[in-house]
Amino acid sequence: MSLSDPIFYAYLLVILAGFLPTDVFRFAAVLFSRRINEDSEALIFVRAVATALLAGVIARLVLAPSGDLAGVPLWLRLATIAAGVAAYFLFRKSVFAGVIVAEIAIIGGAILFR
């Protein structure tokens, strides 16, 4: 059991870098939930940072996937995202429709082009 053991390290990561920094905000909200203004400047800033962070993670998953998805050509991954977003808007902002169309695109594309 050491930090160099990737399995042990993953568990450690979940507790120290996942559980603690997440639930500290949930617990703090219970303790200090007198009057929280959802439109305060600090929360607008944090929301923007969190959105950009998550967008960055999504972009990385698509542009530089680390596993089997790397075998799918980049243009197909980008075309899949474009198809999903287009379907989302075409079907009156339906997340479900966007996901279905994207899945058809990536699975069909993977069968044909990889």
Add this chain to the structure above:
Amino acid sequence: MSQAFNCRDIPVTEQTETGAPTPEEAPHVWFWRGVRAAVLSVQGVVLFASFIGFGGLIRDVGFPLGAALLSTLVIWALPAQLILVGGFAAGSPIAVIALAVGLSSVRFFPLVASVMPMIRGKSGLGTQLLASHYVAVSAWVESIRLMPAIPVEARMPFFFGLSNVFVLGSAVATLVGYLLAGTLPQALVNGLVFLTPIVFLLQLVRNARDSVDWLALGFGLILAPVFAQFGGAYELLWIGLIGGGAAYGIGRWRRTRA
């Protein structure tokens, strides 16, 4: 999407049918009504699909299954879990991952603060702290929608029924995704792994309320390939702070000018 389960499906009061008024029904009755509400919820379907994708993804990046299941139970925030797994795959230092996860989880503060006064009733602090752990976007959305039709004292047991189905169902979905990724043909595995980015991207698009949200989303997407070149260990944080900071700054500048 949110219409599939209607508050009217729950028999809120049974006084009228039984004749004798039953002002306080047993908490376990309301717990099971919460379970039923979760099972019938469309929000739950999207949630479980996302976690199936997460299960497929972690197998693809080589994150251990046990740690991933634990993350679903104790973190219970898919964006935070995604950032954590992404940081693990990129070899980011643990403090950087913790900071990035913390930044993404600050949003629970207003979520919990807004739902807790609604559900707490006369429950003690310990119960409220436990309940707060179950608050995530899914349970929050369904609570805000369903709670007004439920008697105040019944809300906490109802919430625990609802949110436990979401959490445990998501843990099962994580496992299912992981197992599927090991057995399905390659093209279907690719589809499974792709669930995560497409579901999250579309949810970010759907949740974008104002120009700050749109700018933060766009900057995050654009900055990711830039920082992949020279961001190093702090890549994620730079994307968040620079992309989000710029979006906030532009939004504030436009507000003060208007």
